[in-house]
Amino acid sequence: MNDKLSFSKGIRDGIPICLGYLSVSFTYGMQATSGGLPVWAAVLISMTNLTSAGQVAGTGLLLQGASYLEIMITTFVINIRYMLMSLSLSQKIDSQMKLPERLGVSFGITDEIFAVAIQQKQNITANYLTGLILTPYFGWTLGTFLGGAVTGILPVALRSALGIAIYGMFIAIVIPPAKESKPILITVLLAVGISCLFRWTPYLSRLSSGWVIIICAVAASAFAAWKFPVDADAQEQEGAE
Amino acid sequence: MELNIGRILFATFLMALVTYLPRMLPIVAFQRKIKNRFVKSFLAYVPYAVLAAMTFPEILYVTSSVISAVVGLGAALLLSYWKRGLLTVALGATAAVLVTEWCLRLVG
Numbered sequence: 001m002n003d004k005l006s007f008s009k010g011i012r013d014g015i016p017i018c019l020g021y022l023s024v025s026f027t028y029g030m031q032a033t034s035g036g037l038p039v040w041a042a043v044l045i046s047m048t049n050l051t052s053a054g055q056v057a058g059t060g061l062l063l064q065g066a067s068y069l070e071i072m073i074t075t076f077v078i079n080i081r082y083m084l085m086s087l088s089l090s091q092k093i094d095s096q097m098k099l100p101e102r103l104g105v106s107f108g109i110t111d112e113i114f115a116v117a118i119q120q121k122q123n124i125t126a127n128y129l130t131g132l133i134l135t136p137y138f139g140w141t142l143g144t145f146l147g148g149a150v151t152g153i154l155p156v157a158l159r160s161a162l163g164i165a166i167y168g169m170f171i172a173i174v175i176p177p178a179k180e181s182k183p184i185l186i187t188v189l190l191a192v193g194i195s196c197l198f199r200w201t202p203y204l205s206r207l208s209s210g211w212v213i214i215i216c217a218v219a220a221s222a223f224a225a226w227k228f229p230v231d232a233d234a235q236e237q238e239g240a241e
Numbered sequence: 242m243e244l245n246i247g248r249i250l251f252a253t254f255l256m257a258l259v260t261y262l263p264r265m266l267p268i269v270a271f272q273r274k275i276k277n278r279f280v281k282s283f284l285a286y287v288p289y290a291v292l293a294a295m296t297f298p299e300i301l302y303v304t305s306s307v308i309s310a311v312v313g314l315g316a317a318l319l320l321s322y323w324k325r326g327l328l329t330v331a332l333g334a335t336a337a338v339l340v341t342e343w344c345l346r347l348v349g
Contacts, residue, residue, distance in 0.1 A: 024327070037249070041249045045253050068251065071256065072259050075256045081291070083267050084285060102269050107265070157339065163338075165331040169327045170292040170293075173288075176322075191290040199298050213295055217290040221286040
């Protein structure tokens with residue numbers, strides 16, 4: 001059965017993602033614990049959330065003492081993108097896939113896992129997706145633990161420098177598509193512009209970062225969607241990157 | 242607000258919930274594609290807008306000096322413009338910050 005995507009192929013395809021996640025979650029673990037969160041809590045958040053941007057923002061707000069509503073809305077808005085990926089995947093998965101399997105594999109839809117899954121030629125099976133999720137999940141959890149555990153023993157200079165790592169990763173996700181697509185570039189510039197406005201304008205700067213992210217994202221994306229509506233095919237290609 | 246176990250657990254639960262729902266609902270509910278062009282377009286642009294807003298200007302304040310942050314930002318922009326992988330860009334920016342802060346200590 002060469003043409004069916006197996007569990008073991010999923011495990012193997014997940015290895016590169018796992019390696020990438022190790023370092024990113026290491027940074028997350030460090031950031032969370034140096035901000036005052038216990039190691040077990042950082043690991044628990046990683047194991048139950050399995051997402052980068054959303055849990056970084058959520059953890060930051062938790063540490064700042066933000067309200068539950070703010071934590072929830074911010075995390076949700078950041079994760080809205082998963083609806084798009086989940087939607088794309090729903091067209092690609094085995095139509096035989098049962099409801100419990102759908103409920104299970106949807107937990108592991110991340111940017112990278114989605115990107116690898118959607119590139120497969122055949123219909124995606126539940127077994128394949130499970131394997132593809134397990135390896136990165138292991139890396140994400142282990143990295144968080146290691147990062148959280150070593151915070152205390154890393155020199156201050158290195159900790160300061162590593163603070164930029166996760167933002168470097170965000171830049172690496174944003175820049176290549178922005179380079180290729182003018183609408184994405186405009187979306188990015190608009191979001192950055194609004195974000196700066198809120199940071200550096202008196203009175204506006206009192207608004208917490210969670211709400212600022214929501215306002216930036218909704219305003220910039222709505223403007224781009226209005227000015228540059230995407231067609232279905234182009235959108236799938238974007239999602240696959 | 243105090244950072245007690247109850248608050249940590251409840252916030253973790255809420256974050257997990259709102260992370261899981263957008264992943265789960267479409268794959269379970271939508272068998273056909275969303276027709277509304279505006280909604281589709283909006284969802285396509287959201288990740289870029291979110292990441293951009295989260296990164297800037299916040300990135301300028303995450304290291305011990307704005308100067309080293311600017312150098313790190315420059316390194317990240319350049320590396321990602323050359324389409325280097327996520328890990329390379331993240332570590333490249335970190336290295337740039339380390340070197341800059343080391344130089345700043347020598348000077349000042």
